[in-house]
Amino acid sequence: MNELSELALALGYPGVFLVSFIASTLIPFSNEIVVAAMPSLGYNIWLTAIWATAGGYFGSLLNYLVGKKGIDFFFARWIKIRPVRWQQAERIFQRWGNWALFFVWLPIIGDPLAIIAGVFNVDWRVFSFWVFTGKFLRFIVLLGILY
Numbered sequence: 001m002n003e004l005s006e007l008a009l010a011l012g013y014p015g016v017f018l019v020s021f022i023a024s025t026l027i028p029f030s031n032e033i034v035v036a037a038m039p040s041l042g043y044n045i046w047l048t049a050i051w052a053t054a055g056g057y058f059g060s061l062l063n064y065l066v067g068k069k070g071i072d073f074f075f076a077r078w079i080k081i082r083p084v085r086w087q088q089a090e091r092i093f094q095r096w097g098n099w100a101l102f103f104v105w106l107p108i109i110g111d112p113l114a115i116i117a118g119v120f121n122v123d124w125r126v127f128s129f130w131v132f133t134g135k136f137l138r139f140i141v142l143l144g145i146l147y
Contacts, residue, residue: 057135060131064115067116085112089116
């Protein structure tokens with residue numbers, strides 16, 4: 001377990017929020033270990049899922065805002081998405097429409113999906129519904145399987 005994961009576990013629910021936020025941005029990080037460990041440390045499964053979902057949602061919302069407001073500036077300087085990943089996400093979004101946002105939690109392709117939603121000017125309420133629903137169900141299933 002890395003230092004950020006250990007810090008997150010020490011912080012409890014806000015720590016789950018933090019690692020879920022980071023994992024939902026373009027920063028390569030996984031939050032599953034922290035989320036999975038919380039109930040074994042005495043934390044409530046439902047509250048863990050809610051805090052993880054909130055962090056994940058706000059991380060995806062940051063990606064959405066990057067796509068909506070500053071994709072050229074932001075990516076040109078700091079972030080590089082491989083063209084093949086970008087094209088995959090764009091094809092998925094164009095084929096399946098807004099409900100593809102349910103899958104922003106998927107590794108590799110999820111973050112570009114959130115960015116593309118911003119580029120395509122998806123209404124933030126539609127974006128929020130699908131992202132929040134997908135992330136919450138993901139954490140409920142993960143925790144349900146483990147506990």
